[in-house]
Amino acid sequence: MRGNDTFTESLFSVRKLEDFVPSAHPLRSIRVMANDALAKMDRLFARMYEADVKGGRPSIAPEKLLRAMLLQVLFSIRSERQLMEQVQYNLLFRWFIGLAMDDVVWVPTVFTKNRERLIKHDAVIEFFNEVVKIAGKKELLSGEHFSVDGTLIHAWAGHKSFVRKDSDDQNNEGGDDKGDFKGSKRSNETHQSKTDPEARLYRKGKTASELRYMGHTLSDNRHGLIVNARVTCADGHAEREAAKVMLNDARQAIDDDRVEITVGADKGYDAQEFIEACQEMKVTPHVAQNTSGRRSAVADTIAASVGYAISQQKRKLIEQGFGWVKTVGRMRQVTVRGLKRVDQMFVLNMAAYNLVRLRSLGQVRL
Incomplete structure (x- = not known):
């Protein structure tokens, strides 16, 4: 019926x-x-x-x-x-x-x-730290072997907002009155975005110059969980400088200096000053050797070790976090402006990524 x-x-x-x-x-x-x-x-x-x-x-x-x-x-x-x-x-x-x-x-x-x-x-940072502590209590962190990397984040600002710092004319958007900036020379020293003053014009590799921030993470090699995250202004030294800060935090979290800490990284970190900084912090730099027309700052004895090969394999796990926050977390281009707000969203995204990973790892253990 x-x-x-x-x-x-x-x-x-x-x-x-x-x-x-x-x-x-x-x-x-x-x-x-x-x-x-x-x-x-x-x-x-x-x-x-x-x-x-x-x-x-x-x-x-x-x-x-x-x-x-x-x-x-x-x-x-x-x-x-x-x-x-x-x-x-x-x-x-x-x-x-x-x-x-x-x-x-x-x-x-x-x-x-x-x-x-x-x-x-800094409530979001505190929340992220508490999530990391939960991972530690579940014995999902090695606490000794890490990987470090950075990624570019598109700012919520366009090219036409990038104008001269000394310009009084708010309608002059980098070039003539129509905002045509093509053919004009622009740099972060002379120009600034009206929409997001803390964003920087930056390009990496074969990418185009865009207004960007740079996100940095330090991951634990055991399961690829993120143990430290931050956002800085984009420039050529930001990745190594942020890495040193995060590695110093990781070293201070371990009271015993005799515990060996290793860090895996790509060729972009193969710089003499970064390798020396790692050694001063008693961190073994398992950085990929860059021998393209130059001599690597990483010692051959380190590159020949078994741990180096493992670190180079494990460091690729850090890319999963970047991929997740840029697709699921919508961090490819942020919808907030200002360094502090972008940093908050990035750290929150990494905390969410860790929670998802912890849930998945818990299911596997069952």
Whole structure:
């Protein structure tokens, strides 16, 4: 017998949001790990709001804000406005964030303003560090063998915004009155983007010159998990300088200087000053030798070792993180402006990547 095309809604419902989420859904394990990391940040959250006037209107809970930002990364959502739209009707999103069915969804502009507080207090960096600690407790990190690399990030600014620094005419966009910059000589010393002043015109290899930032990561060789991440202005020395900072942090995390630390890297890091800096930090540089018309700064005795060959094989795992954040995380071209905001989004993306990897590694171990 054919059923009737009717819709009868119950006056009351006794089902919880938990009931609508499948028991084997990937977000379940990710939410558990994210909540463990957020629970360790309670003191930081308290300091973030201690200066607020008592009795004022409550802001968005930072835990819910960070979980919402994670969703934006995990599901490749373009903007806060689109995120809030989906939270309005998506029960899975409401459950992950911690919003009940009757809770009012935040206004996108309020969401964006509250996110600035996280930047001011480095809350995203702290969240990333707590996720790394979870990986350490699960014994998924070697803590001794690393790889380092960098990647280019397109800034949210176009060529026509790149104008002379000493120009008073805001309509003169790098060339004539029509904004025709072709044939004109431009450099970061004389020009600056009106849209994003901290972006730098940069090219690498056979790529075209674009306004860019540069993202850097330090990965653990055991499973390719990211243990350090940061964004700098793009230039020819940024990769090596950021690598030295991240390796110094890794060395300081190990109290015993007798523990050997190794770092794998591509030929771009084969520079005398970088190799010497690694040796001063007691880090063995397993850097790919660059012998194209020059002599490599990496000693042949290091290049002939078994560990060197393993590091060169393992260092390719770091590319998986870059590929994930540029496709899923939409970091190929950022939609925020300013070094601090780009750095926040990059670190958050790497934290999300680690959570996905931890979930997958947990499944494999089972």
